[in-house]
Amino acid sequence: MAERKVKSIAVMTSGGDAPGMNAAVRAAVRMGLHHGLKVYGIHSGWQGAVDGGDSIEEMHWWSVGGILQRGGTFLGTARCDRFRQREGRLQAAVNLYRLGIDGLVVIGGDGSLTGARILSEEWPDLLQEAAALGRIEPPERHTTPTLAVVGLPGSIDNDTYGSDMSIGADTALHRIVTAADQLASTASAHHRTFIMEVMGRHCGYLALAGAVAAGAHWVLIPEQELDPRWHQKMIASLKRGGDAGRRHNIIIVAEGARHPDGLPLNTNTIKDVLDRRLGIEARVTVLGHVQRGGAPSAFDRVLATRLGAVAVENLLIYGADEPPRMLGIVNNQVHATSLVDVVEKSRRVGEKVDEGDYESALDLRGLSFQDQLDLLELLTRSKPHEQAPLGNILVVTAGHDSPGMNAGVRILTRMALDSGYKIFGATYGFEGLLEGEIRELGWMDVSGWAPSGGSELGAGRLILGEQDLPVLARVLAEKQITAVMLLGGMDAYENAAFIKKHQTEHPALKIPLILIPASINNNLPATEFAIGADTALNNIISALDKIKDTAGSNKRAFVVEVFGHDCGYLALMAALASGAEQVYLPEEGISLQQLADDVEMLRVGFERGKRLSILILNERASPAYNLDMVQNIMEEEGGDLFDVRSVRLGHVQRGGSPSPFDRILAARLATAAVETLQSLEADAFDYLCLGLSGKDIVATELEKAMAEVDWPHERTKQEWFMELRELARIL
Numbered sequence: 001m002a003e004r005k006v007k008s009i010a011v012m013t014s015g016g017d018a019p020g021m022n023a024a025v026r027a028a029v030r031m032g033l034h035h036g037l038k039v040y041g042i043h044s045g046w047q048g049a050v051d052g053g054d055s056i057e058e059m060h061w062w063s064v065g066g067i068l069q070r071g072g073t074f075l076g077t078a079r080c081d082r083f084r085q086r087e088g089r090l091q092a093a094v095n096l097y098r099l100g101i102d103g104l105v106v107i108g109g110d111g112s113l114t115g116a117r118i119l120s121e122e123w124p125d126l127l128q129e130a131a132a133l134g135r136i137e138p139p140e141r142h143t144t145p146t147l148a149v150v151g152l153p154g155s156i157d158n159d160t161y162g163s164d165m166s167i168g169a170d171t172a173l174h175r176i177v178t179a180a181d182q183l184a185s186t187a188s189a190h191h192r193t194f195i196m197e198v199m200g201r202h203c204g205y206l207a208l209a210g211a212v213a214a215g216a217h218w219v220l221i222p223e224q225e226l227d228p229r230w231h232q233k234m235i236a237s238l239k240r241g242g243d244a245g246r247r248h249n250i251i252i253v254a255e256g257a258r259h260p261d262g263l264p265l266n267t268n269t270i271k272d273v274l275d276r277r278l279g280i281e282a283r284v285t286v287l288g289h290v291q292r293g294g295a296p297s298a299f300d301r302v303l304a305t306r307l308g309a310v311a312v313e314n315l316l317i318y319g320a321d322e323p324p325r326m327l328g329i330v331n332n333q334v335h336a337t338s339l340v341d342v343v344e345k346s347r348r349v350g351e352k353v354d355e356g357d358y359e360s361a362l363d364l365r366g367l368s369f370q371d372q373l374d375l376l377e378l379l380t381r382s383k384p385h386e387q388a389p390l391g392n393i394l395v396v397t398a399g400h401d402s403p404g405m406n407a408g409v410r411i412l413t414r415m416a417l418d419s420g421y422k423i424f425g426a427t428y429g430f431e432g433l434l435e436g437e438i439r440e441l442g443w444m445d446v447s448g449w450a451p452s453g454g455s456e457l458g459a460g461r462l463i464l465g466e467q468d469l470p471v472l473a474r475v476l477a478e479k480q481i482t483a484v485m486l487l488g489g490m491d492a493y494e495n496a497a498f499i500k501k502h503q504t505e506h507p508a509l510k511i512p513l514i515l516i517p518a519s520i521n522n523n524l525p526a527t528e529f530a531i532g533a534d535t536a537l538n539n540i541i542s543a544l545d546k547i548k549d550t551a552g553s554n555k556r557a558f559v560v561e562v563f564g565h566d567c568g569y570l571a572l573m574a575a576l577a578s579g580a581e582q583v584y585l586p587e588e589g590i591s592l593q594q595l596a597d598d599v600e601m602l603r604v605g606f607e608r609g610k611r612l613s614i615l616i617l618n619e620r621a622s623p624a625y626n627l628d629m630v631q632n633i634m635e636e637e638g639g640d641l642f643d644v645r646s647v648r649l650g651h652v653q654r655g656g657s658p659s660p661f662d663r664i665l666a667a668r669l670a671t672a673a674v675e676t677l678q679s680l681e682a683d684a685f686d687y688l689c690l691g692l693s694g695k696d697i698v699a700t701e702l703e704k705a706m707a708e709v710d711w712p713h714e715r716t717k718q719e720w721f722m723e724l725r726e727l728a729r730i731l
Contacts, residue, residue, distance in 0.1 A: 005319020018168025162327020331694025527691025
């Protein structure tokens with residue numbers, strides 16, 4: 001690296017706490033130490049900067065050990081009125097300057113980032129004033145003291161401009177969706193309606209995304225202007241749902257939602273309307289601060305780790321040569337935005353809402369926000385619009401089941417029906433399809449599918465042969481199928497490619513086929529994420545957190561085997577999100593020398609007082625060194641210094657309710673599938689793969705997608721996540 005622009009940095013968390021802040025602090029501290037910097041942690045946000053003394057603590061490698069899975073922020077956070085005044089900022093500057101701090105990483109919302117920008121701008125003048133008052137030694141001649149500032153977005157509301165997601169938002173969404181799922185089960189039992197208030201003062205992201213993911217039946221958000229008779233429309237919609245057979249209702253309200261006149265919309269007002277107009281006893285649940293509490297999700301841990309590490313590298317490279325900036329995640333890449341733009345544009349939405357300019361507020365939220373709002377409006381109907389018949393769609397879930405498949409089928413069914421298609425589902429994938437086991441799906445048939453794991457249709461693992469093609473063609477012809485939607489993993493992709501190869505031999509196969517990626521292994525071409533991978537990763541992290549709780553009185557190393565086949569996505573991301581000491585990937589393999597080095601690493605660690613180590617092993621990392629052999633080698637070489645235990649997580653990784661990320665990804669992909677089908681010309685028989693690229697859904701021709709696959713390993717030739725391998729090694 002060229003000349004370092006900073007020599008000593010401080011890390012702080014400020015404003016409201018957000019799950020994942022600890023992961024960002026850990027990454028920034030360890031990356032700073034890795035580069036030879038002196039690193040400080042500032043306790044209690046700007047209050048600690050003003051107080052100085054013990055509130056600014058020098059950080060060591062072990063200072064941030066064991067904090068990844070903890071919610072909140074171990075550095076603490078507090079509001080500081082003194083810092084709003086110049087005298088408070090002067091004292092903060094004195095405290096930082098005396099310690100030689102010339103770089104600052106601030107994790108928080110727009111208020112915290114505003115403070116960082118102002119301090120950076122005032123820094124030279126503040127130091128001159130402090131020197132004139134005799135509070136610091138004057139800076140050396142011919143030098144202009146600077147304070148380099150990098151901000152990171154830490155807010156559960158996800159209202160920070162310059163980042164597709166802010167640290168903590170995914171975890172908060174987990175809390176909301178889990179609560180909605182639990183309320184739905186009791187509401188269904190009693191034919192009851194629940195009103196759930198979630199956070200979001202000026203931002204409806206949590207309410208809207210939570211409603212899409214949980215399958216809620218109405219949503220009220222700050223950015224959407226309400227019709228003066230909004231309550232009558234809501235009542236009519238809920239009543240139609242009840243008449244159609246819906247047993248319960250879930251209404252999600254953002255705390256910043258407003259009446260048409262701009263006054264706050266109280267959940268008890270909604271309750272009174274429902275009680276009087278529907279003759280039911282509605283119940284109100286205010287989630288409150290439970291949304292920001294508890295262990296961060298896997299997504300937030302990885303996001304915060306990436307941003308925290310890059311923040312330090314950014315300071316080293318640019319220092320104060322670049323104006324104060326925030327690093328966020330844009331299109332799955334770390335992106336810098338000036339703090340001036342961040343603060344100005346983050347606050348603009350709230351200002352537009354306050355002014356009653358809801359159209360501008362929605363425009364500022366972006367197209368994907370509006371798309372989710374439109375999708376929710378469709379999903380909450382009790383029946384589809386009357387449309388001219390367009391054809392018959394067949395939905396197949398093939399290969400291994402994947403959490404989120406049901407959410408995708410639900411959206412596909414309702415989108416297709418609302419567009420004028422009939423839709424059919426094949427039972428147990430291609431196995432049932434060849435047997436003619438196909439059933440028509442209706443609007444209410446898929447009600448309540450969003451939170452269900454596995455596949456309600458069933459997902460068989462049959463690989464097609466030439467003898468199956470005439471049977472397949474006959475079944476499709478009998479049902480007059482005009483398009484196929486195929487959800488699954490690499491087995492599904494191989495079957496689609498096989499059908500495409502022989503398409504011209506059977507006229508019934510000359511129809512459009514659209515592939516939707518669904519695999520916990522996240523090894524599929526033409527997409528950065530597949531449905532199910534996020535749920536599997538969260539299942540792994542949950543298990544690893546429990547393993548950490550067993551550290552107790554024993555010195556123990558755990559070797560944990562995870563799924564992935566020949567793709568190391570789950571193993572590598574689990575290592576980043578859990579703080580594992582080592583990860584073994586199929587992309588790299590395992591050597592005996594590496595195992596010997598790792599045993600020595602463990603010996604040194606335990607000799608220095610370490611009580612627990614975690615090593616993560618992909619199930620196919622090595623054909624020779626499997627889980628049992630790795631355990632035996634480490635147990636033998638470790639001697640009496642530490643015990644070694646092995647854990648094979650198995651199918652728990654693919655089980656349970658899908659995560660919000662997977663539900664929303666499934667919804668976006670399913671919506672795009674129907675829209676893509678409608679965009680095709682008549683008599684087209686394109687075979688297309690949908691995928692997530694950055695934040696956009698893209699369609700890729702099947703042949704081009706399959707050319708991306710590294711055979712026989714069944715993973716893509718360019719795996720974006722392998723760029724994070726070195727980061728896992730450092731931390």
